[in-house]
Amino acid sequence: MATRNTWRTWRAGVFLAALTPLVVWGWQVANNAAGPEPGRYLLLNIGTGALWMLLLTLSLTPLTRLTRWKGFTLIRRQLGLWTLAYATLHMLSYALFILGLDWAMLGSELVKRPYIIVGMLALIGLAVLGATSNRWSMRRLGKRWKTLHRLAYPILGLVLLHFLWVVRADLGEWVMYAAIAALVMATRLPPVARTLPRIRYRLAGT
Ligand code: HEM
Incomplete structure (x- = not known):
């Protein structure tokens, strides 16, 4: 039986x-071990x-359904906030190392690299989810809270589009992430979601 201390650990x-x-990436940059373009590396x-x-973060709900292990639910908010x-930090490294905090350059950058607009939309979405991830917002929003937090899926779509736009030709890595995302999203489809507890019973029976 897991105790309060176990969950804290x-x-x-x-x-x-x-x-x-x-910490590792920061250490590499500080020690000149991050290649010729440390800003881009970060x-x-x-x-x-x-x-x-x-x-x-999005895998935690299907994993809970599959295993019924409380530990996955307990770290959902934490991982969501880590995503944000x-x-x-990704956006700040862009502002600092690519833009050099030259905000006048941002307009031409957005025209040259429209995928940044897509990234910005995803970041705004993540900020809304982060700001409403507390108990007070849950109580205030009631049923609408769940609907709002389903925004995480279109946000994932925006991030994949942002990434696809960046890689363009070299699709190998992107396809891997897209496949994982498709799997995670598929677990939300009602027929698949209903199957997860059945898989759990079957595994428990073997
Ligand atoms: C204001 C918001 C954002 C800005 C300005 C931004 C900017 C950028 C830039 C400049 C690149 C690199 C392009 C290059 O190769 O030169 C990039 C790549 C990337 N961004 Fe963003 N981004 C933003 C939001 C996001 C968000 C919210 C996520 C994920 C949650 C994300 C995930 C990625 C990924 C996965 C890559 C590709 C990394 C790789 O090629 O290894 N970005 N972004």
Whole structure:
């Protein structure tokens, strides 16, 4: 039987696991171990990290249905906020290392690289979800809270479009993320969602 301390340790472990890549990348940049373009290195790694965080967050509900393990539900908000933190740091690395904080350049950048607009929309969506992820918003919004938080799926679509626009020719990595996203999204379809507890019973019976 898991105690309150077990869950606290689990949450702290997840926190450390989410923080570690940022510390490692920061350390690499500080020690000239991040290649010839450290700013771009941070931008791309943190962007990919944000996508991983989003995919992990969205996997938690199907994993709970499949296993009934409470631990997955307990870290849902935490991972959602980590997604927002990574996405914000990704945007900040763009502003700092690519734009050089030259905001006058932003207009021409948006014309040259429209995928940035798509990324911005995704980030705004994540910020709305992060701001309403607390108990107070849940109580205030009632049933509408769930509907609002389903926005995570169109946001995932926007992120994949943003990524696709960036990679264009080299599709291999993108296809892998798109396949994972398709799998996660498929688990929300009612017939598939109904099957998950049945798989659990079948596995428990074997
Ligand atoms: C204001 C918002 C955003 C801006 C300005 C932005 C900007 C960028 C830029 C400039 C690139 C790299 C393009 C290049 O190769 O030169 C990029 C790549 C990427 N971004 Fe964003 N982005 C934003 C939001 C997001 C969000 C919200 C996510 C995910 C949750 C995300 C995930 C990615 C991914 C996965 C890549 C590709 C990384 C790779 O090629 O390894 N971005 N973004």
